[in-house]
Amino acid sequence: xxxxxxxxxxxxxxxxxxxxxxxxxxxxxxxxxxxxxxxxxxxxxxxxxxxxxxxxxxxxxxxxxxxxxxxxxxxxxxxxxxxxxxxxxxxxxxxxxxxxxxxxxxxxxxxxxxx
Amino acid sequence: xxxxxxxxxxxxxxxxxxxxxxxxxxxxxxxxxxxxxxxxxxxxxxxxxxxxxxxxxxxxxxxxxxxxxxxxxxxxxxxxxxxxxxxxxxxxxxxxxxxxxxxxxxxxxxxxxxxx
Numbered sequence: 001x002x003x004x005x006x007x008x009x010x011x012x013x014x015x016x017x018x019x020x021x022x023x024x025x026x027x028x029x030x031x032x033x034x035x036x037x038x039x040x041x042x043x044x045x046x047x048x049x050x051x052x053x054x055x056x057x058x059x060x061x062x063x064x065x066x067x068x069x070x071x072x073x074x075x076x077x078x079x080x081x082x083x084x085x086x087x088x089x090x091x092x093x094x095x096x097x098x099x100x101x102x103x104x105x106x107x108x109x110x111x112x113x114x115x
Numbered sequence: 116x117x118x119x120x121x122x123x124x125x126x127x128x129x130x131x132x133x134x135x136x137x138x139x140x141x142x143x144x145x146x147x148x149x150x151x152x153x154x155x156x157x158x159x160x161x162x163x164x165x166x167x168x169x170x171x172x173x174x175x176x177x178x179x180x181x182x183x184x185x186x187x188x189x190x191x192x193x194x195x196x197x198x199x200x201x202x203x204x205x206x207x208x209x210x211x212x213x214x215x216x217x218x219x220x221x222x223x224x225x226x227x228x229x230x231x
Contacts, residue, residue, distance in 0.1 A: 032218065036220075043206060043222035043223060043224055043225055044158070044206075044218045044220075044222050044223075045222065046220070049219070054155075087157070087158070091218070102160055102163055102171060102173075102174075103160070103218075103220065104160070105150075105157050105158040105160075106157060107156065107157035110159055
């Protein structure tokens with residue numbers, strides 16, 4: 001089983017739709033979780049961290065389910081500009097001295113929002 | 116302020132040649148990461164530097180790959196005797212590093228390496 005798994009998509013949705021992505025992780029000791037966004041031929045950028053209690057930032061909501069070992073990202077009222085690849089990132093496993101962890105990236109979920 | 120910068124932005128080389136890629140992290144960031152991203156693929160971790168600690172090289176795919184970082188400044192990734200399968204975008208990221216639970220990584224624009 002891969003450490004971090006995502007449905008590659010693409011998810012093809014109309015403007016205004018609500019879309020949700022899941023990401024599963026294999027290491028139950030994982031501590032930090034993130035969603036990054038990567039536009040075509042660009043570098044990834046942090047979209048939001050995922051807190052244990054779940055968190056919301058405008059149209060975006062992130063949830064963590066430790067029991068089932070997955071995180072989710074919900075996008076409401078999709079915009080054309082939301083079209084991108086969404087990368088799930090989990091920090092787990094290889095702990096270095098000082099408590100820092102190597103992040104593991106999922107392969108990403110492609111979202112296409114059309115008019 | 117200035118973000119992470121990488122150079123060159125594009126590099127075309129012949130199979131068998133050595134290449135050196137450079138990364139300038141954000142000032143004050145103690146952690147620095149190198150990743151490789153092949154076309155249509157996810158990010159593949161290569162190496163991690165944290166302050167003056169020994170780097171985590173567990174992601175380097177072969178002994179042709181090496182990286183250095185002096186203190187908390189510039190890092191160079193060197194690929195010796197390049198092969199066509201080394202063709203990819205090489206991304207560098209920096210962060211505040213250990214002690215930060217939610218440790219945002221800031222990525223550079225990447226170096227697109229093409230091995231002919």
